[in-house]
Amino acid sequence: MTTLHTTPRRGRPPKAAAQDRDIRAELIRSGLEHLTEIGFTASGLDKILKKAGVPKGSFYFYFQSKETFGHAVLNSYANYFACKLDSCLLDKAYTPLKRISNFVDDAKHGIARHQFKRGCLVGNLGQEVDLLPDSFRPVLIAILNSWQQRIANCLREAQEARELALTADCDALAEFFWIGWEGAVSRARLQQSTKPLDSYVALFMRGLGC
16 A cells, blocks of 8 residues: 655644544544545645644644645555454355445445445545645555455355355446445435435345346
């Protein structure tokens, strides 16, 4: 995954009263809320800093720039989502295709819990990639590839379990899954309903012969 080179810290160090707080983590958490709702280019630092209770001068003690901050938020989201995927797709208590369904159900509950305001950060950034610094493009591609590989591996297990035809192209199916999924998430936010997710996944599963 592409990373940015770091430089010596600038900006004001945090006050002594804030030393016991993990301010960097709080900034990333606040940024994640804003970026999943309105994207990177439309997210100003002021609201993010206000939410975290951090003065602007101190922000630059932790992050060299908004670009560096965006990468930290993206990396945090990618790690979180990879763990979510693994918890579902590697759960041997269920058959491989049921694990994919379990991931879908978990994701549906998550988007509904946030009142359809938050989408997929990777999908959001992908839609505005031409407005982002060039450093984001290879990172987004690498994250999507890692997600596709997880689905492809699960589909290969489905082949071994005779849930899926041995002639199926698991890599192509995994790519198709994520292309469709990102669109379904966007449509679910638009309609404020999980129905687009249900419709998409039902169609995907039927395409597998399920």
